[in-house]
Amino acid sequence: MLITNARVVTFGERNEIIEDGAVRIEQDKVAHVGTREQLVQDDSAEEVVDAGGQWLMPGNVCAHTHFYGAFARGMAIPGDAPRDFPEILAKLWWRLDKALTAEDVRYSALVCLVDAIKHGTTTLVDHHASPNAIDGSLDVIAEAVVDAGLRASLCYEVTDRDGLERARAGIAENVRFLRRLREETHPLLGASFGLHASLTLSDETLAECVAAAGGLPTGFHIHAAEGIADQEDSQKRSGVRVVERLQRAGILGAKSILAHCVHVDAWEMEILRDTGTWVTHQPRSNMNNAVGMAPVETMLRGGIKIGLGNDGFSNNMWAEWKMAYLAHKLWHGDPRRMGGYDVFRLAVENNAQLAEVFWPGARFGQIAPGAQADLILVDYQPFTALTPGNLPWHVLFGFEASAVTATMVAGKWLMRDRQVLTLDEKAIAARARELSAAVWERYAAQE
Numbered sequence: 001m002l003i004t005n006a007r008v009v010t011f012g013e014r015n016e017i018i019e020d021g022a023v024r025i026e027q028d029k030v031a032h033v034g035t036r037e038q039l040v041q042d043d044s045a046e047e048v049v050d051a052g053g054q055w056l057m058p059g060n061v062c063a064h065t066h067f068y069g070a071f072a073r074g075m076a077i078p079g080d081a082p083r084d085f086p087e088i089l090a091k092l093w094w095r096l097d098k099a100l101t102a103e104d105v106r107y108s109a110l111v112c113l114v115d116a117i118k119h120g121t122t123t124l125v126d127h128h129a130s131p132n133a134i135d136g137s138l139d140v141i142a143e144a145v146v147d148a149g150l151r152a153s154l155c156y157e158v159t160d161r162d163g164l165e166r167a168r169a170g171i172a173e174n175v176r177f178l179r180r181l182r183e184e185t186h187p188l189l190g191a192s193f194g195l196h197a198s199l200t201l202s203d204e205t206l207a208e209c210v211a212a213a214g215g216l217p218t219g220f221h222i223h224a225a226e227g228i229a230d231q232e233d234s235q236k237r238s239g240v241r242v243v244e245r246l247q248r249a250g251i252l253g254a255k256s257i258l259a260h261c262v263h264v265d266a267w268e269m270e271i272l273r274d275t276g277t278w279v280t281h282q283p284r285s286n287m288n289n290a291v292g293m294a295p296v297e298t299m300l301r302g303g304i305k306i307g308l309g310n311d312g313f314s315n316n317m318w319a320e321w322k323m324a325y326l327a328h329k330l331w332h333g334d335p336r337r338m339g340g341y342d343v344f345r346l347a348v349e350n351n352a353q354l355a356e357v358f359w360p361g362a363r364f365g366q367i368a369p370g371a372q373a374d375l376i377l378v379d380y381q382p383f384t385a386l387t388p389g390n391l392p393w394h395v396l397f398g399f400e401a402s403a404v405t406a407t408m409v410a411g412k413w414l415m416r417d418r419q420v421l422t423l424d425e426k427a428i429a430a431r432a433r434e435l436s437a438a439v440w441e442r443y444a445a446q447e
């Protein structure tokens, strides 16, 4: 397939904008990039797609999300509003996840996947919980991901909060899914070993998880120091801070993700850097939970690998870009904080590198020969100069989610002209409304 008449934003080493550009796609990868003149051949067999002058860009990557949380949209929390992050966990998330059946898990994932396609988010790293439907839950999500045609890395969040039996079921679910992918890799699926957070995991369970993951090609995906309560709990449990506790347990490493790391100190950051552990930043969630802001610029300056996730907020990653850009300025009372290039490093460069952890050997976040053909078309008419140098600011101040008109993953169109092709959005939303009504009832019926 040849896409022509596009303004090609390459990112990557080339980092160019090619006016009147063209991209040839062969199977699931980009084969050639250049001007229309360079690429158009006299080959009537080739499918040619006219982009109509739209921007052709690499798809967005989301470094940390929760498909299972979708049915919380619009749901009332009974009683007094939660006053802090531990109350938000106890009153909202640790009841909602218990109300989910396997079919809820499927539809909760499907509505997120529709949302991701519409917003041009082509790869997502999910962190799943459904304590009353653990066994096989990752297969259910995987099937939805493959139906959607998106890429996702999946894990089940092991926790002690629902007793030993369910903790062990969570371990077994991670191991089963990791083995499934080891035996038969799938181009759209990745996996890691999920853990909820230090504050809901005993030393014994952590040790069981590390032992169970032994021999599997995986790291861990865990929330760390999201709220101050995680640090207080870790000090009480083990006498050390969260990152040190996780390091002692054997959780850190170049394949592991620590989501948030809002409350980490200098020594913990040094450990994160030295172990090559990934951190993810989710400013919309941090603001919503009022937990504070991670020292993102310090981490970038020091060489910590940090990406941008959405923590279950909308899969419009440009909204997360904007919040990252604005939130640090307000938090520090300094308009010089968190410039556009820093946001770009998180959202484009680092997220692409993180995706490569789950799809080794594949290249993301750039339009270059050999890179994955995970692409989006963006209908945007800049009324000032748009260059590779100022593109982050056009995204931050100009791009809207509605500008995405087409989404492609692995060379296959998932949306064209704003029509989702792989999933039936209306039917999925209708069934999700039925299922979510029952989830809300089960949620409210819990003590």
Ligand SMILES: [Zn+2]
Residues within 6 Å of the ligand: 064, 065, 066, 127, 223, 259, 311
């Ligand atoms: Zn999260």
